[in-house]
Amino acid sequence: MSNNTCIEFQKVSKSYKELLALDNISLNIQKGEVFGYIGPNGAGKTTTIKILVGLIRDFSGEVFINGNDIIINKKELQNIIGYYPQEAGFQEWRTLDHAFKTFGRLSGLSSDQLENRVQEVLKLLNLSEERFKKIIHLSGGMVQKLRLGQALLHKPQILVLDEPLSGLDPQMRYHFKNIIKELARSGITILFSSHILSDVQDIADKIGILNQGQIKDIGSPEDLQNKFHIGNNIEVVVAENTPLCEGLDDLSEIEYVNNIKSNKQLIHLNSEINIDLVIYQIIEMLREQKCKIRNFNLVKPSLEEVYLKYVGGENK
Amino acid sequence: MSLRLLFLDELKGYAKSKVMLVLWFGLPLLSFLIQFFNPAELEGMPISFLVALVVSSIGGTLSVIMLSTTIVSEKNRHVYELFLIRPVRRSSLILAKFLAVYLCLVIAVSISLIIGLIFDAFTGDLIENYLKITFESLIIGISSMAITCSIGILFGVLVSSVPVAAILSVYLGSQLSSLIILPTFFIHGLDTQMLALTLGITLTTIIMGINIILFNRMQF
Numbered sequence: 001m002s003n004n005t006c007i008e009f010q011k012v013s014k015s016y017k018e019l020l021a022l023d024n025i026s027l028n029i030q031k032g033e034v035f036g037y038i039g040p041n042g043a044g045k046t047t048t049i050k051i052l053v054g055l056i057r058d059f060s061g062e063v064f065i066n067g068n069d070i071i072i073n074k075k076e077l078q079n080i081i082g083y084y085p086q087e088a089g090f091q092e093w094r095t096l097d098h099a100f101k102t103f104g105r106l107s108g109l110s111s112d113q114l115e116n117r118v119q120e121v122l123k124l125l126n127l128s129e130e131r132f133k134k135i136i137h138l139s140g141g142m143v144q145k146l147r148l149g150q151a152l153l154h155k156p157q158i159l160v161l162d163e164p165l166s167g168l169d170p171q172m173r174y175h176f177k178n179i180i181k182e183l184a185r186s187g188i189t190i191l192f193s194s195h196i197l198s199d200v201q202d203i204a205d206k207i208g209i210l211n212q213g214q215i216k217d218i219g220s221p222e223d224l225q226n227k228f229h230i231g232n233n234i235e236v237v238v239a240e241n242t243p244l245c246e247g248l249d250d251l252s253e254i255e256y257v258n259n260i261k262s263n264k265q266l267i268h269l270n271s272e273i274n275i276d277l278v279i280y281q282i283i284e285m286l287r288e289q290k291c292k293i294r295n296f297n298l299v300k301p302s303l304e305e306v307y308l309k310y311v312g313g314e315n316k
Numbered sequence: 317m318s319l320r321l322l323f324l325d326e327l328k329g330y331a332k333s334k335v336m337l338v339l340w341f342g343l344p345l346l347s348f349l350i351q352f353f354n355p356a357e358l359e360g361m362p363i364s365f366l367v368a369l370v371v372s373s374i375g376g377t378l379s380v381i382m383l384s385t386t387i388v389s390e391k392n393r394h395v396y397e398l399f400l401i402r403p404v405r406r407s408s409l410i411l412a413k414f415l416a417v418y419l420c421l422v423i424a425v426s427i428s429l430i431i432g433l434i435f436d437a438f439t440g441d442l443i444e445n446y447l448k449i450t451f452e453s454l455i456i457g458i459s460s461m462a463i464t465c466s467i468g469i470l471f472g473v474l475v476s477s478v479p480v481a482a483i484l485s486v487y488l489g490s491q492l493s494s495l496i497i498l499p500t501f502f503i504h505g506l507d508t509q510m511l512a513l514t515l516g517i518t519l520t521t522i523i524m525g526i527n528i529i530l531f532n533r534m535q536f
Contacts, residue, residue: 053401055536075403083401089393093329102325106318106402150398 005067006031006158006189007052012061013213014047021047022059023213029191029206034184036204037193040311043210045193046086049162052191053083065158079108082156084147086163092136096127096146099135100153107154121149124179141172148176152183159183161192165199177203201303211311224306232275234267234282237295245291253278263294318404322412330420335382339424343371344431367428372457375421379461380468380489383417384481387472397536407528410469414524418465422458429454455509459516460496466523467492473530495519 007029014022022044029035037045050056051063054074063070065077090099097118104114122128125145130138138146144167151159164180165173180203184190194200200207201221209216209224217224238244244265248257253273258266269278279298286293330336344367390396399409429450467489475481496515499506 050536055397055400078401078403081401083398085394085397087394088397089390089395090398091329091390091395093332098325098328102321103398103402105321106399106404108403 004030006033006065007035007191008064009048009051010062010064012048012051012059012063014044014051014056014059020213022051024061025210025213025215027208027215027218029189031189032184032187034180034190034203034205035192036200036207037191037210038195038197038200038207038307039193039210043311044213045210046162048210049083049160049191049193053081053160054078079154080157082151082154082159084151084159084161084164086166088147090135090143090146093134095132095134096122096138097131099146100149103150104153109154117153117155121152124152125149126175141168144168144172144176148179157188159188159190159192161190163193163195165194165196173199197303197307207303209307209310216310221303225300225303232269233299234269234279235264235295235297235299236267236282236286236291236293237264239263239292239294242292243289245286245289248282248285251278251281251285253281266299318402319408319412322399322404322408323415326412326416327419330382330416333382335378336420336424339371339375339378339421340427343367343374343424344428346370348435367432369453369457371425371428372421372453372461375424376457376461376464377486377489379417379421380464380471380485381482383413383465383468384471384475384485384489385478387413387469388475388478388481391472391534392476392478394536400536406532406534410473410527410531411524414465414469414527417468418462421461421465425454425457425461452509456496456512459512462516462520463492463496463523464489466520466527469527470523470530473527473534 005028007027009025009027011024011026012022013020013024025044025048037048039045047056051059052065052070054070054077057071065073065080068077070077094102100118100121101114104117109117118131119128122131125148127142127145127149130142135143135146144164148161148164151161161180165176168176177199180190180192184203184205192200192203204221206218206220207224208218236245240263242263244259244263248254248265248267253270255268255270258268260266267282269275275298283296286296348367396409400406468485471481471484471489475484496512496519499511499515
């Protein structure tokens, strides 16, 4: 483990009776890194997160935070983690202020620190006007802000977010994403799970793809797109009422061609080819057939395609 | 530290709840109304005795229902996760709830009793013998309420459905607490108050111990 490693899972497994939720997973997250954890429902994302924050204690393997075993040093480590749970509720008789103050005190903040910190967090989340409202009277979006707020109160070094962006309206999602990016810039290590791949791609420095309790791959969004053997695609759009080019799939470097619309086709190239050569050959073929080209574009696989390649087949 | 904080928090929550308003004001009022509208049926029983009886019996039932259903509902809504990710002992969560509700009940009984005693003093019904009986029933009531509250928590920890917890509480909760006076029916000469106190403390400690063990083993 390097000095810069913040979170480390070593051969961690967890079963719920017969069901193997995590199967010998190992992963490292560096200090200050934003790690996006993606996978289908039931893949084991929440189990991984609950192990990290200490809610699940009976697992095999070892988990370290800043080199300290999370079981042995649980109390010390709990104060440096902020956790945004996917579905945790609040005691609804509390006001937002009361909830923040209780959680702040339990996280070790003194009375002097608490007032300042509550104000800062309320301001960050645009919740100042709702400060003395009872939780039962808050909207769903505001409760999600409250969940994020309680995770930030004690200025954690590590932020663990379980599906923080799901169920938010576009404006709120934008706001949450900005907060997460801002926190990342301040040097906090962030582990977050999500179903929304575009958001993961947008925020994460590194992505882990989890399926059926196993980590399928880890890398930066770009690495995953490049590393995974999905050939690049070329999108060809021809002018209206112009026939599409034929016989492209006869070229050896082309895997197959999809005619998406009457004037649009997607050419799937084989991986590890000489891209310049094949583009030249395609253009030559288009010219020979006198196709009127409106658009010719090299399209890299999206993260969604990479993700589906890993988990799609196995979940069908 | 966390137990004190959680206890004060829970106390604040329960004190503001409608159930406690019923206990603190509704039940004494009900007792007064019974005494006012149908005094003959009570055969001269002082109001202090009546309210202590009403509050401790109905209060016990209400508290067992409230505790069990609250815990089940909070478990199902994952409320405890946000506490347990912090340096908080699981036992503190359970103990804080128990102590808060129990204290609320004791306050309810005390309020009722004080009001009743004042009322009886004014009406001239404050007879020494009744005071003794009232005090005796108070000791039994407080002991049985401790057991009732711990049983409420046990149902809350064990059950995962709110209606089931409520049904169990109504049919079993308060009835089980009456076990503390059962031996006096079979063994003559037992000091009822001492027996109630001893069994109350012993059974409550055992049941709370079981509650803590079960809650510690729970998967969140």
